[in-house]
Amino acid sequence: MSTKRIAVIGAGAAGLCSAKYLKAAGFDVTIFEIGSEIGGMWRYQNDNGLSNAYRTLHINTSRTVTRFHDLDFDDGVQSFPDHADMHRYLMKYAKHFGIDALIRFNTPVRQIAPAFDPAKGEAPQWRVETDSGVETFDAVLCATGHLSKPRHVPMFEQGFGGEYLHSFYYRRPEDYVGKRICVIGVGNSACDIASDVCVTSARTVLVARSTPIILPKLIFGRPFTEITRKIQRPWIPAGIRRRLTRFLAYVAHGDLTKLGFRPPSAERLHVTSNGTIVNDIAYRRVELKQDIQRIEGKVIHFNDGASDVFDTIIAATGYKCDLSFLADGLVTGNPDENKLDLYKRIVPPEWPGLYMIGFFNTDTALNMVFEHQARWVRDIIAGKVQLPPPDVMRQNVEAKAEWVHTHFKQTPRHGIEEEHVPYLAELKKAGAPPA
Numbered sequence: 001m002s003t004k005r006i007a008v009i010g011a012g013a014a015g016l017c018s019a020k021y022l023k024a025a026g027f028d029v030t031i032f033e034i035g036s037e038i039g040g041m042w043r044y045q046n047d048n049g050l051s052n053a054y055r056t057l058h059i060n061t062s063r064t065v066t067r068f069h070d071l072d073f074d075d076g077v078q079s080f081p082d083h084a085d086m087h088r089y090l091m092k093y094a095k096h097f098g099i100d101a102l103i104r105f106n107t108p109v110r111q112i113a114p115a116f117d118p119a120k121g122e123a124p125q126w127r128v129e130t131d132s133g134v135e136t137f138d139a140v141l142c143a144t145g146h147l148s149k150p151r152h153v154p155m156f157e158q159g160f161g162g163e164y165l166h167s168f169y170y171r172r173p174e175d176y177v178g179k180r181i182c183v184i185g186v187g188n189s190a191c192d193i194a195s196d197v198c199v200t201s202a203r204t205v206l207v208a209r210s211t212p213i214i215l216p217k218l219i220f221g222r223p224f225t226e227i228t229r230k231i232q233r234p235w236i237p238a239g240i241r242r243r244l245t246r247f248l249a250y251v252a253h254g255d256l257t258k259l260g261f262r263p264p265s266a267e268r269l270h271v272t273s274n275g276t277i278v279n280d281i282a283y284r285r286v287e288l289k290q291d292i293q294r295i296e297g298k299v300i301h302f303n304d305g306a307s308d309v310f311d312t313i314i315a316a317t318g319y320k321c322d323l324s325f326l327a328d329g330l331v332t333g334n335p336d337e338n339k340l341d342l343y344k345r346i347v348p349p350e351w352p353g354l355y356m357i358g359f360f361n362t363d364t365a366l367n368m369v370f371e372h373q374a375r376w377v378r379d380i381i382a383g384k385v386q387l388p389p390p391d392v393m394r395q396n397v398e399a400k401a402e403w404v405h406t407h408f409k410q411t412p413r414h415g416i417e418e419e420h421v422p423y424l425a426e427l428k429k430a431g432a433p434p435a
Helices: 013-024 083-096 189-198 224-231 238-253 279-281 364-380 392-408 412-415 420-427
Strands: 003-007 029-032 109-114 126-130 133-137 139-142 165-166 181-186 205-206 287-289 292-296 299-302 305-310 311-313 354-356
Touching: 003 013, 003 109, 003 126, 003 133, 003 181, 003 311, 013 029, 013 364, 109 287, 126 139, 181 189, 189 205, 189 279, 224 238, 238 420
Parallel strands: 003 029, 003 139, 139 354, 165 311, 181 205, 181 311, 205 287
Antiparallel strands: 109 126, 126 133, 292 299, 299 305
16 A cells, blocks of 8 residues: 655644644655745744734743743743744754655645545545646645734724734834834734834824633743643633633732723623733823724724824724635635634534644643644544544534534634633544553
């Protein structure tokens, strides 16, 4: 039997991790990377045009949680690695496991399309088209991520008379010296950017339309992830885990409504990690507004009745899943709303041999979850794990969508949200091996 050929799209963390497991299993692996370097979003000013890293970006989880299980960061790397630390780590990872030799740089994938008919029981064959031609593979792993296609809100993008940019394009505060800045959003990027740009701007306003759960970088002198991972245990009921997380946020910051946030909702939310934004708001370096009523030219009218002139809007309004390189109909759902019909967040039910790695949000470091996904896919390709019939997988997808709709805040950000403890339990039940 000939060795199966596997294509991995993207040389970021998810792609490198996937390739490492596939290579170790003896498959013939090729990684296609649109840019000239590995690292994905962690390569600041990546020439692939797909990195949203700003100059002061640090990862939101500590190094001990962020690392892959079989390779540590170099000695001396800070508790919360910055983008340069992450890029060096991924280069080290690729070299250590011999993955760098598998990468074709400057090779954008134009289309992935099936060359078989699953209805006839034919073995999976996938056509991967690049500028150099078309090649056929037995399986394709798409590891391009979900943070490269900015989500624009027409009211902000088209209605504002000043400078508008999505947070994807923000890089450094020196570009906004003396300007009046309105940052929209309250996720990790919005809070980071508001704290970053307020140092040089004449004024910075943060528009928080919902109340976040904000955890500081350090709790009791330790990285917060060292604390939260002790309560993220399978034997602790999910409701108690969430209450403990909210309690830690309250211990750190108290009642956020006293700073101007709306009363918190009971919905499940993606936790925001930031060490400075609450202090910046308390010290009035960043002003807080709850919503925008309308925009007229460069004048922004807020829902509290105030109206002010601004030079720049920085919209941290999230992302859409970019699947433009896939032939039509392969992944159904609504990518623009981050609703993908994927079994276990990975498998399109009707298309064997196609796998989507890293198309999720979660409450812990992503790299660890990448490893679980990659090991499961490796064993599927090797024939060690048998997937259910397509109709059963489709039922599972529908049940998951209903569960997310019931339990999470209804925003595109939460369309691909997973709490990692139950998600990893799902993968284990489906056959994913432990580390």
